[in-house]
Amino acid sequence: MQLLEKNSTLSQTLKQRREKLAQLIETPAIFWSGIAPSRNFPANRYSFRANSHFLYFAGLPLENAAIRLEKGKLDLFMDDSSPDSALWHGELPKRDEIAAFMGADRAYPLSELPAYTAHAATIAVGDSKTYQQQCQLLNRIISPANAPQGIDLDLAKAVITLRLTHDRTALSELRQAASVSVKAHIAGMQATLKAKTEAEIRGAMEGVILSHNMQCAYNSIVTVHGEVLHNEHYGHDLHPNDLLLADVGAETENGWASDITRTWPVKGKFSSTQRDIYDLVLAAHDACIEKIRPGVEYQEIHLLACFIIAQGLIELGILKGDPTNLVEMDAHALFFPHGIGHLLGLDVHDMEDLGDLAGYERGRTRSDRFGLGYLRLNRPLHSGMLVTIEPGFYQVPAILNHRELRAKYEKVVNWSRLSEFADVRGIRIEDDVFVTEFGAEVLTASLPNKAQDIENLVSQPRD
Amino acid sequence: MQLLEKNSTLSQTLKQRREKLAQLIETPAIFWSGIAPSRNFPANRYSFRANSHFLYFAGLPLENAAIRLEKGKLDLFMDDSSPDSALWHGELPKRDEIAAFMGADRAYPLSELPAYTAHAATIAVGDSKTYQQQCQLLNRIISPANAPQGIDLDLAKAVITLRLTHDRTALSELRQAASVSVKAHIAGMQATLKAKTEAEIRGAMEGVILSHNMQCAYNSIVTVHGEVLHNEHYGHDLHPNDLLLADVGAETENGWASDITRTWPVKGKFSSTQRDIYDLVLAAHDACIEKIRPGVEYQEIHLLACFIIAQGLIELGILKGDPTNLVEMDAHALFFPHGIGHLLGLDVHDMEDLGDLAGYERGRTRSDRFGLGYLRLNRPLHSGMLVTIEPGFYQVPAILNHRELRAKYEKVVNWSRLSEFADVRGIRIEDDVFVTEFGAEVLTASLPNKAQDIENLVSQPRD
Ligand SMILES: [Mn+2]
Ligand SMILES: [Mn+2]
Numbered sequence: 001m002q003l004l005e006k007n008s009t010l011s012q013t014l015k016q017r018r019e020k021l022a023q024l025i026e027t028p029a030i031f032w033s034g035i036a037p038s039r040n041f042p043a044n045r046y047s048f049r050a051n052s053h054f055l056y057f058a059g060l061p062l063e064n065a066a067i068r069l070e071k072g073k074l075d076l077f078m079d080d081s082s083p084d085s086a087l088w089h090g091e092l093p094k095r096d097e098i099a100a101f102m103g104a105d106r107a108y109p110l111s112e113l114p115a116y117t118a119h120a121a122t123i124a125v126g127d128s129k130t131y132q133q134q135c136q137l138l139n140r141i142i143s144p145a146n147a148p149q150g151i152d153l154d155l156a157k158a159v160i161t162l163r164l165t166h167d168r169t170a171l172s173e174l175r176q177a178a179s180v181s182v183k184a185h186i187a188g189m190q191a192t193l194k195a196k197t198e199a200e201i202r203g204a205m206e207g208v209i210l211s212h213n214m215q216c217a218y219n220s221i222v223t224v225h226g227e228v229l230h231n232e233h234y235g236h237d238l239h240p241n242d243l244l245l246a247d248v249g250a251e252t253e254n255g256w257a258s259d260i261t262r263t264w265p266v267k268g269k270f271s272s273t274q275r276d277i278y279d280l281v282l283a284a285h286d287a288c289i290e291k292i293r294p295g296v297e298y299q300e301i302h303l304l305a306c307f308i309i310a311q312g313l314i315e316l317g318i319l320k321g322d323p324t325n326l327v328e329m330d331a332h333a334l335f336f337p338h339g340i341g342h343l344l345g346l347d348v349h350d351m352e353d354l355g356d357l358a359g360y361e362r363g364r365t366r367s368d369r370f371g372l373g374y375l376r377l378n379r380p381l382h383s384g385m386l387v388t389i390e391p392g393f394y395q396v397p398a399i400l401n402h403r404e405l406r407a408k409y410e411k412v413v414n415w416s417r418l419s420e421f422a423d424v425r426g427i428r429i430e431d432d433v434f435v436t437e438f439g440a441e442v443l444t445a446s447l448p449n450k451a452q453d454i455e456n457l458v459s460q461p462r463d
Numbered sequence: 464m465q466l467l468e469k470n471s472t473l474s475q476t477l478k479q480r481r482e483k484l485a486q487l488i489e490t491p492a493i494f495w496s497g498i499a500p501s502r503n504f505p506a507n508r509y510s511f512r513a514n515s516h517f518l519y520f521a522g523l524p525l526e527n528a529a530i531r532l533e534k535g536k537l538d539l540f541m542d543d544s545s546p547d548s549a550l551w552h553g554e555l556p557k558r559d560e561i562a563a564f565m566g567a568d569r570a571y572p573l574s575e576l577p578a579y580t581a582h583a584a585t586i587a588v589g590d591s592k593t594y595q596q597q598c599q600l601l602n603r604i605i606s607p608a609n610a611p612q613g614i615d616l617d618l619a620k621a622v623i624t625l626r627l628t629h630d631r632t633a634l635s636e637l638r639q640a641a642s643v644s645v646k647a648h649i650a651g652m653q654a655t656l657k658a659k660t661e662a663e664i665r666g667a668m669e670g671v672i673l674s675h676n677m678q679c680a681y682n683s684i685v686t687v688h689g690e691v692l693h694n695e696h697y698g699h700d701l702h703p704n705d706l707l708l709a710d711v712g713a714e715t716e717n718g719w720a721s722d723i724t725r726t727w728p729v730k731g732k733f734s735s736t737q738r739d740i741y742d743l744v745l746a747a748h749d750a751c752i753e754k755i756r757p758g759v760e761y762q763e764i765h766l767l768a769c770f771i772i773a774q775g776l777i778e779l780g781i782l783k784g785d786p787t788n789l790v791e792m793d794a795h796a797l798f799f800p801h802g803i804g805h806l807l808g809l810d811v812h813d814m815e816d817l818g819d820l821a822g823y824e825r826g827r828t829r830s831d832r833f834g835l836g837y838l839r840l841n842r843p844l845h846s847g848m849l850v851t852i853e854p855g856f857y858q859v860p861a862i863l864n865h866r867e868l869r870a871k872y873e874k875v876v877n878w879s880r881l882s883e884f885a886d887v888r889g890i891r892i893e894d895d896v897f898v899t900e901f902g903a904e905v906l907t908a909s910l911p912n913k914a915q916d917i918e919n920l921v922s923q924p925r926d
Pocket of ligand 2 (some may be wrong): 722805853
């Protein structure tokens, strides 16, 4: 395990994080890392992903470990691997070495943990074995992570305060993830002219991520049916007039994520209808990024994208009326039915295990408006936040053929004009944007997004 | 979902399988497919892998579904996706279409299942949510899959009888998995001269598997430290004198696995010591395959490999004494500490969820001998079985530096001669072998394994 070779400043970062936590909450906190689930039989396991709160304060993806934080002190609980396991897994670093590397104050075998659980708060993990351990050791029923209670809620709020903005160590990891994802997208574009199926593009893209010893931060979307928003199948053939939508992002070994979407023409050249819509989505994307700075409400950025898309669709003759009115009646959501983006960090939807507790400012809840309800982030922006900006245009049959929606928007859509855009099923352009004191820094800026640049990349295949 | 586009003979195959099952057991059987585990937060899921027994009788990787088999009849229980989910996941095939494609006799929503569970046997699945459902619906505590009781044990035995040998549909899927894995290994070899890290080779290999719209059947081993038998890290740099060991296999969309290992020199040329050991491991491999035919005990094949390795190590001056005696005292296991192979089918260790129930002939149990205890299969071979043959040679520090083992084998090892083979840390050669009436058919035969051919492949890099 190369676990301990990098990140010489990790222990300092971890110390700062737990000292900040101690300023927010006095209760001791215990975080469990969890275990890898099995894939059909016990010895065949999915690749392990540690719980993100654990990762934030422990810095390393240790399996079946726990940490206890109190007043800025860090205790590590994990077992050394058995002598037998050296035969199969090699010599792993010892608990004491890991503890020293992390800057832990003390280190114990897991069997000691029960002696240190009194009055501790925690956040429920996803895997049920570890969750049962949490309940047993804390001797109480722990509410699910998306509905924490009492001291656990206090802890969750304190953790959110920390994780909402990123320190230098986090930012460095996030940049690495972004940089590898950029390479994956370029490889995907350059593999397209020679590819016959979605799966081939996916293989080219994920191969790059694996080649950098990273994993995918989420299940890739690589499809010529971008209108299926969460399409996780890769079975379609590519046709020359298709657009290919690829939403693919890497995550570093320590769990920091990236999240990029590009949409490109399979034959290396947009049709004029595809190009019109592409440029519109890009205009919305650019305007949103332009608007990002501390203090701005993220929902305002969402609404700006809605307005630009509505306005553009009027100019293209697809929508009719006044853009402000159209957005107020959610007509934009016929074609842009999701939110403009979300928090990004250790999770691709950062801290979504906590429900909307991280994404929504205290006192705010999801709107029931068709055009706002899917917004995952509704807070004023702060310097140090990382968000995605990902406007899109889709022709989703389930929406456009929906009887009530169709009736409601019958008169604001020019349906026959729309039918001329049949070759535009789904377009999304997504970048990862760091909020700085002065505005926005696009971590994924090295990946082209202008139509002409995209065409050039696709048209220059690599062998 | 392209679920229903292939496999036009699937329904006939499924009918044959359940009619055979009905000949072995009268009790109705219910199999659950399970659900995908989450990766840190609910919406971020690992890719779904259906339970293998479900797959065997249902043929399709349907999530959160159940099938009931009785007297050759098949009932499917699953819910159609909600209208809302069409927005996110597109229009999925309906339960009735799926049922028709499978040749199910009846199809119901999941809510109907409780009415059909009386007196049914089952096999416990791995994910705990589904397992709880199984217990609740059958109204009893179901023993873990590796220790089934009562009617569940009867069912497990019947299923094993079927799954031990493969029908034509299964074989066709197994061939596809093998063929894609062969391409992945060739890509790995051809990527090596230009690669600097293990991760790059892994990326090249798994990229090929993904490009064919398959997944990995298990976590790949791609390492210059082949002596770490279950090394699942990819962080080492490649050095010119290293051997790279790659144990990588694809699995088809319907879950049928392959399992191939090759070992190649990073610079395209074995050293003389590497070549000597490579040729010895290959000799053991070839002799084992030569010996395969119906009626032969798999343990005899294991012991043949042990003998050939012992004999070869004597010839190389590493071991001293008589090969038969050396094998009897397990001296071969100093360098070949695992079994010669295992069953292969829907699982890479087929039916290992049932513990040794499938791998070991009734009445047999694991040996406690150092050189036999890791054998996963101990049965006479039958026509229609698929097994791996995977001899190896490793210098495992945890073994060679183990005080008791070192003392026990002090006199049969020429330790100074062994030190001349320091550049041979781990070699394994693994192929997938189908047992036919007349002998063996190697499903992975199109992948070269002779030292010279391997060198040639590595030395001809692709751009
Ligand atoms: Mn996103
Ligand atoms: Mn194997």
